[in-house]
Amino acid sequence: MTLAEKILAAHTDKKEVSPGEFLNVRVDLILANDITAPIAIREFRRTGVDRVFDPGKIVMVPDHFTPNKDIASAEQVKVMREFCREQGVIYFEVGQMGIEHVLLPEQGLVLPGDVVIGADSHTCTYGALGSFATGMGSTDIAAAMATGDIWMKVPPTIKLVYHGSPGKWEGGKDLILYTIGDIGVDGALYSVMEFAGEAVDSLPLDGRFTMANMAVEAGAKAGIFRVDNKTQLYIKPRARRPYMVYEPDNNGEYAQVIDYDISTIEPQVALPHSPANARPVSQLGDIEIDQVVIGSCTNGRFEDLQLAAQVLKGRKVHPRVRCIIIPGSQEVYLDAVTRELIGVFIKSGAAVSTPTCGPCLGGHMGILASGERCIATTNRNFVGRMGSPQSEVYLANPAVAAASAIAGRIVGPEEVTT
Amino acid sequence: MLKGRVHKYGANVDTDAIIPARYLNVTEPAELAKHCMEDIDRDFVTEVKPGDIIMAATNFGCGSSREHAPLAIKAAGISCVIAGTFARIFFRNAINIGLPLLECEQAVNGTEAGDTLEVDLFSGEIKNLTRGEVFTARPYPDFMAELISSGGLIEYTRNRLAGRRI
Numbered sequence: 001m002t003l004a005e006k007i008l009a010a011h012t013d014k015k016e017v018s019p020g021e022f023l024n025v026r027v028d029l030i031l032a033n034d035i036t037a038p039i040a041i042r043e044f045r046r047t048g049v050d051r052v053f054d055p056g057k058i059v060m061v062p063d064h065f066t067p068n069k070d071i072a073s074a075e076q077v078k079v080m081r082e083f084c085r086e087q088g089v090i091y092f093e094v095g096q097m098g099i100e101h102v103l104l105p106e107q108g109l110v111l112p113g114d115v116v117i118g119a120d121s122h123t124c125t126y127g128a129l130g131s132f133a134t135g136m137g138s139t140d141i142a143a144a145m146a147t148g149d150i151w152m153k154v155p156p157t158i159k160l161v162y163h164g165s166p167g168k169w170e171g172g173k174d175l176i177l178y179t180i181g182d183i184g185v186d187g188a189l190y191s192v193m194e195f196a197g198e199a200v201d202s203l204p205l206d207g208r209f210t211m212a213n214m215a216v217e218a219g220a221k222a223g224i225f226r227v228d229n230k231t232q233l234y235i236k237p238r239a240r241r242p243y244m245v246y247e248p249d250n251n252g253e254y255a256q257v258i259d260y261d262i263s264t265i266e267p268q269v270a271l272p273h274s275p276a277n278a279r280p281v282s283q284l285g286d287i288e289i290d291q292v293v294i295g296s297c298t299n300g301r302f303e304d305l306q307l308a309a310q311v312l313k314g315r316k317v318h319p320r321v322r323c324i325i326i327p328g329s330q331e332v333y334l335d336a337v338t339r340e341l342i343g344v345f346i347k348s349g350a351a352v353s354t355p356t357c358g359p360c361l362g363g364h365m366g367i368l369a370s371g372e373r374c375i376a377t378t379n380r381n382f383v384g385r386m387g388s389p390q391s392e393v394y395l396a397n398p399a400v401a402a403a404s405a406i407a408g409r410i411v412g413p414e415e416v417t418t
Numbered sequence: 419m420l421k422g423r424v425h426k427y428g429a430n431v432d433t434d435a436i437i438p439a440r441y442l443n444v445t446e447p448a449e450l451a452k453h454c455m456e457d458i459d460r461d462f463v464t465e466v467k468p469g470d471i472i473m474a475a476t477n478f479g480c481g482s483s484r485e486h487a488p489l490a491i492k493a494a495g496i497s498c499v500i501a502g503t504f505a506r507i508f509f510r511n512a513i514n515i516g517l518p519l520l521e522c523e524q525a526v527n528g529t530e531a532g533d534t535l536e537v538d539l540f541s542g543e544i545k546n547l548t549r550g551e552v553f554t555a556r557p558y559p560d561f562m563a564e565l566i567s568s569g570g571l572i573e574y575t576r577n578r579l580a581g582r583r584i
Binding site: 022035036038039042043046047048049064065069070072073076118119120121123135136137138139140142143146147151153185186189190216219221274361362363380382383384385389 | 430432434435438439440442443444445456457458476477480481482483484485486489503505506507510511514515559561565570571572574575576578579
């Protein structure tokens with residue numbers, strides 16, 4: 001069996017599972033946010049069950065439109081907050097919260113070998129820790145809150161093997177944009193993307209979170225990494241319960257194995273309006289920008305901010321550009337304060353915000369007007385994603401975004417740091 | 419038997435196109451329906467009639483997990499969505515809330531916007547009444563058929579839980 005199949009099998013009463021099979025899978029953690037929880041709660045009430053199956057295995061995070069951007073959003077969070085109080089479900093209030101996919105691993109709530117389902121498509125982020133994590137809708141989450149399990153079709157696994165070592169300014173974001181550029185936005189439809197090879201072994205955990213996070217942008221059900229020493233070092237101080245490390249069998253069957261040599265790839269930029277429109281940054285020509293967003297569940301972690309700070313230190317954001325930097329959680333924010341990144345950002349002329357998904361999905365904290373162009377470290381550049389349907393979003397890594405903020409047009413970090 | 423006029427779209431229609439995130443601060447289906455497809459087809463909400471059918475090439479509903487997307491489509495009066503393939507979360511969401519979906523690439527290729535279709539969800543037969551052609555959609559696996567005939571995931575779960583208590 002593959003890594004994903006092993007984890008799924010361990011959460012059923014079966015010894016073996018194979019792609020295409022329908023299963024009821026026991027879940028270790030269920031997640032919802034301020035957009036998806038209100039519908040999940042409404043549907044949960046219809047199941048006829050009074051109490052959730054285990055309040056310690058359900059987490060709700062107000063992160064999308066929070067701190068509440070308007071009255072309607074405040075009402076939604078109120079529904080979620082009151083449900084959590086009533087049921088004893090884990091809830092992170094503004095001031096403790098972060099973007100859910102940055103926060104939950106930090107809090108030790110997701111561990112290797114877990115099955116995690118979340119009413120958010122980027123739930124697949126947790127595959128970086130060797131768990132099987134997948135996004136679903138509100139009604140799926142409602143049913144799972146009542147029963148503790150959920151139906152799944154066992155997905156086939158595509159193995160992606162990355163050879164070589166990434167250059168100074170390339171990281172997980174570049175590998176995943178390059179991959180989606182190659183296989184397309186439905187290149188891994190219904191499948192698991194298992195990331196392997198020495199290039200991903202060399203990535204820090206933050207880079208692996210970025211890659212697993214964007215598996216859904218290739219249509220995948222999950223992205224997954226094997227657990228190694230780096231994973232153990234991350235998990236050990238955070239875990240408050242036992243966990244299982246699974247390894248893929250040597251004879252595990254893969255639907256496809258794709259090899260990439262990444263030694264020569266440049267930082268990648270995905271042009272509007274698809275994450276699959278990836279190009280090397282040097283080939284873009286002269287593209288002026290109005291806004292830069294550095295943050296999100298894709299690239300809002302400490303190492304991401306550190307990269308941005310390396311580029312911004314001692315330099316100024318272009319006078320025509322709004323540069324908005326959003327640490328992904330309170331822990332990331334505090335680390336960025338104590339290690340003096342925030343001062344670098346403010347001195348460079350960037351705006352720094354409390355954690356929120358905010359502009360990534362066109363919620364608040366940096367909405368684009370018609371004709372405006374933004375380069376962002378986020379995950380989607382669909383029509384209207386960050387505001388006006390006549391605006392444009394380019395996706396890139398934090399170093400490219402920071403360099404572009406200085407230049408006022410899309411450039412690689414080398415262009416402003418040398 | 420469903421019958422309706424076709425609204426046709428290309429590949430990779432994402433959930434931000436189906437219902438932009440700026441409207442996700444409400445959950446009422448009727449409210450969501452007012453903005454359905456707004457950013458890619460401004461005329462959709464004024465032209466759609468109860469029973470109409472959405473058709474799209476491949477990977478329909480990609481992107482976010484928002485269940486607001488199938489809710490908006492259903493509340494706009496759409497009776498079913500036919501596509502070559504669907505993004506997986508959208509597929510689950512639609513089945514769970516009772517918005518019928520059919521996968522049939524041939525029907526998509528053989529149909530133009532504005533054609534009238536007659537659809538039999540049980541047999542998967544899709545008749546293009548405008549062009550006099552008949553197509554057959556891929557059948558649902560047994561488990562999915564059971565879920566659909568229960569009336570959606572919540573009803574299916576209620577039945578399961580009732581079974582456990584006996």
